[in-house]
Amino acid sequence: MTKKRARLLQGNEAVVEGAIAAGLTFFAGYPITPSTEIAELCAAKLPAIGGKFIQMEDEIASMAAVCGASLAGMKAMTATSGPGFSLKQENLGFAVKGELPCVVVNVQRVGPSTGMPTSASQGDVMQARWGSHGDHEMVALSPSSVQEAFTLAVESFNIAEEYRTPVILLMDEMIGHLREKVVLPEKEELVIRNREKPNMTPEQYKPFAMDHGEIAGVPPLAAYGDGFKFHVTGLTHGEDGFPTNNPAIAEKQLKRLNEKISSNKKALTRVEKFYMDDAEVVVFAYGGTARSARKAVKDARAQGIKAGMLRAITIWPFAEDALLEVKRNSPKAVIVPEMNLGQLVLPVKRVIGDSAPVIPINKIAGQLVEPEEILLAIKEAM
Amino acid sequence: MALSLDKYLRMSKLPHIWCPGCGHGIVTQAIVRAIDELGLDTDKTVVVSGIGCSARAPGYLHFDTLHTTHGRAIAFATGIKMAKPELNVIIITGDGDAAAIGGNHLIHAARRNLDLTVICFDNNIYGMTSGQYSPLTPQGSYATTSPYGMLEKPFDLCNLVMGAGGTFAARSTTYHARQLTNVIKEAISHKGFAFVDALSQCPTYFGRRNKLRTPLDMMNWFKDRSVPLRAWSKMSPEEQEGKFPVGVLTKTQAPELTEVYAQLVEKLQQRGED
Numbered sequence: 001m002t003k004k005r006a007r008l009l010q011g012n013e014a015v016v017e018g019a020i021a022a023g024l025t026f027f028a029g030y031p032i033t034p035s036t037e038i039a040e041l042c043a044a045k046l047p048a049i050g051g052k053f054i055q056m057e058d059e060i061a062s063m064a065a066v067c068g069a070s071l072a073g074m075k076a077m078t079a080t081s082g083p084g085f086s087l088k089q090e091n092l093g094f095a096v097k098g099e100l101p102c103v104v105v106n107v108q109r110v111g112p113s114t115g116m117p118t119s120a121s122q123g124d125v126m127q128a129r130w131g132s133h134g135d136h137e138m139v140a141l142s143p144s145s146v147q148e149a150f151t152l153a154v155e156s157f158n159i160a161e162e163y164r165t166p167v168i169l170l171m172d173e174m175i176g177h178l179r180e181k182v183v184l185p186e187k188e189e190l191v192i193r194n195r196e197k198p199n200m201t202p203e204q205y206k207p208f209a210m211d212h213g214e215i216a217g218v219p220p221l222a223a224y225g226d227g228f229k230f231h232v233t234g235l236t237h238g239e240d241g242f243p244t245n246n247p248a249i250a251e252k253q254l255k256r257l258n259e260k261i262s263s264n265k266k267a268l269t270r271v272e273k274f275y276m277d278d279a280e281v282v283v284f285a286y287g288g289t290a291r292s293a294r295k296a297v298k299d300a301r302a303q304g305i306k307a308g309m310l311r312a313i314t315i316w317p318f319a320e321d322a323l324l325e326v327k328r329n330s331p332k333a334v335i336v337p338e339m340n341l342g343q344l345v346l347p348v349k350r351v352i353g354d355s356a357p358v359i360p361i362n363k364i365a366g367q368l369v370e371p372e373e374i375l376l377a378i379k380e381a382m
Numbered sequence: 383m384a385l386s387l388d389k390y391l392r393m394s395k396l397p398h399i400w401c402p403g404c405g406h407g408i409v410t411q412a413i414v415r416a417i418d419e420l421g422l423d424t425d426k427t428v429v430v431s432g433i434g435c436s437a438r439a440p441g442y443l444h445f446d447t448l449h450t451t452h453g454r455a456i457a458f459a460t461g462i463k464m465a466k467p468e469l470n471v472i473i474i475t476g477d478g479d480a481a482a483i484g485g486n487h488l489i490h491a492a493r494r495n496l497d498l499t500v501i502c503f504d505n506n507i508y509g510m511t512s513g514q515y516s517p518l519t520p521q522g523s524y525a526t527t528s529p530y531g532m533l534e535k536p537f538d539l540c541n542l543v544m545g546a547g548g549t550f551a552a553r554s555t556t557y558h559a560r561q562l563t564n565v566i567k568e569a570i571s572h573k574g575f576a577f578v579d580a581l582s583q584c585p586t587y588f589g590r591r592n593k594l595r596t597p598l599d600m601m602n603w604f605k606d607r608s609v610p611l612r613a614w615s616k617m618s619p620e621e622q623e624g625k626f627p628v629g630v631l632t633k634t635q636a637p638e639l640t641e642v643y644a645q646l647v648e649k650l651q652q653r654g655e656d
Contacts, residue, residue: 028464047646047647047650048650052464052643056457056490057486057487061454061486064460064487065460067458068463069462069464072462072466094450094451225428227425229424229425230446231440231447233448234449234450242395
């Protein structure tokens with residue numbers, strides 16, 4: 001093992017370190033609490049390594065510039081919070097439709113609207129999934145430690161590049177502003193993936209081909225300026241990228257667009273299982289809230305209670321398979337602590353069904369879900 | 383002229399979708415002629431558009447082309463240009479796209495003096511949605527959303543760009559096809575943010591509501607109201623009323639953003655080596 005680099009970092013700072021380690025070369029952003037440190041650190045670091053930083057005139061423009069830079073071959077990122085995330089949705093949809101790899105960090109704060117800008121929330125879980133219009137899949141990852149903010153930033157870029165899709169790094173203010181020890185891995189310890197480039201002539205190149213590409217349904221992506229002279233539009237398009245109203249072509253393309261993610265759910269979905277082997281009560285948690293859940297499970301175990309935590313690392317695609325396993329073990333209860341009014345309760349219920357009661361614990365005004373509250377729920381469920 | 387412009391066009395995507403008599407073909411041709419006369423590397427030229435009738439032009443042009451969301455073409459193009467400053471980045475926009483929904487991006491790109499060329503296909507109406515008023519619709523004119531005549535004052539986009547710090551602004555019309563090509567050539571050659579207000583006729587949705595039923599009526603309307611810049615400067619405000627200047631209205635030099643950025647990168651990297 002090479003020499004480790006231990007640092008005391010904030011979650012937002014770790015995201016930038018991870019993004020740069022993954023090959024970030026372009027950042028466009030707009031100031032918004034509680035994500036601003038990400039833009040500030042990119043402004044300081046990117047020019048020094050030959051990367052590009054620009055503070056755009058608004059959130060919409062930041063997302064647009066990220067799409068443009070991605071088409072020019074850059075690994076591009078933007079960062080925001082609730083109100084800005086809402087503004088970015090149209091161009092986020094463009095990135096989905098144009099199949100433009102990029103990373104959007106959302107450090108969640110309390111909403112709706114301007115809400116409580118400096119307080120932690122997990123209220124954008126459903127916005128991450130369905131904020132943009134039309135049928136689409138979305139990949140969203142949620143770190144629960146500063147170390148994981150680093151690793152998931154790398155992972156977000158890898159998934160974006162590999163699947164030609166935007167990826168949302170769904171932080172919460174708790175993790176964004178938390179300072180703790182991080183060990184930055186050496187370059188050679190990291191797996192870095194890059195988008196597949198076309199290996200055919202410009203005449204043969206179809207930027208939205210149905211059957212090209214190493215991963216089924218993910219066509220290679222040329223860069224602007226490389227001589228491919230290709231067209232990208234938000235209009236529904238055929239394999240060549242030009243608009244079509246032909247329902248047969250439109251349906252094929254839209255299915256490919258969705259299935260390149262949905263049919264790879266197994267490869268994309270990440271969970272952590274904590275004391276799950278013999279768990280009689282399961283806490284389903286994610287992001288900052290999983291820290292309290294972990295403590296509650298440890299305390300329960302210390303008292304001889306068989307509790308476990310299933311932590312969703314990918315919020316989307318949803319951890320269906322892991323929950324099906326939970327269902328098969330017929331737990332006494334599945335407890336779902338969230339800093340929202342229970343946005344993931346229904347998706348959990350959809351999988352768990354009647355096999356166990358699903359018990360929400362919700363905080364919506366910026367307070368954290370305390371370990372004691374979860375422990376109490378665990379005990380009540382026993 | 384025996385010159386063939388076919389190599390700049392995606393011939394398989396033609397004929398275009400524009401209405402008979404629309405001026406957008408003339409403006410598109412002026413762009414293609416300008417690119418040809420300048421001898422731009424077609425592999426290194428990107429054309430970006432927003433939404434609207436004008437936004438369909440890039441689909442017919444054989445370059446790297448990007449048809450973005452409404453109003454955002456300049457913001458997408460900013461990402462492309464910052465990423466790869468060696469590319470020629472041309473933005474095709476409309477008056478609604480550039481002046482209404484995308485107005486913020488226009489003024490900030492001008493302020494930054496980023497080396498982009500913005501050509502506004504200005505038909506002073508929302509054509510794609512069949513004739514609502516835009517911020518460029520002349521006061522008193524009729525549109526589907528100004529059935530009693532346009533109440534608001536229109537923008538002067540060239541003045542707006544100049545006020546925002548743009549270093550190049552020009553205006554021409556489809557009546558002045560040769561001049562239009564020349565100002566577009568100059569705009570593309572200009573190092574820094576360049577804006578061309580290209581007046582284009584929409585007989586279908588503007589003309590027929592405003593007693594300008596034929597394309598010729600509309601082009602004559604451009605001819606009658608346009609004044610060469612030299613004559614314009616000698617006119618009194620009363621004489622200027624209802625008219626507009628054509629030609630290159632401003633052309634100055636100022637540090638360009640990607641060059642300034644490259645200097646910063648160089649400075650920081652030298653410091654890193656020291």
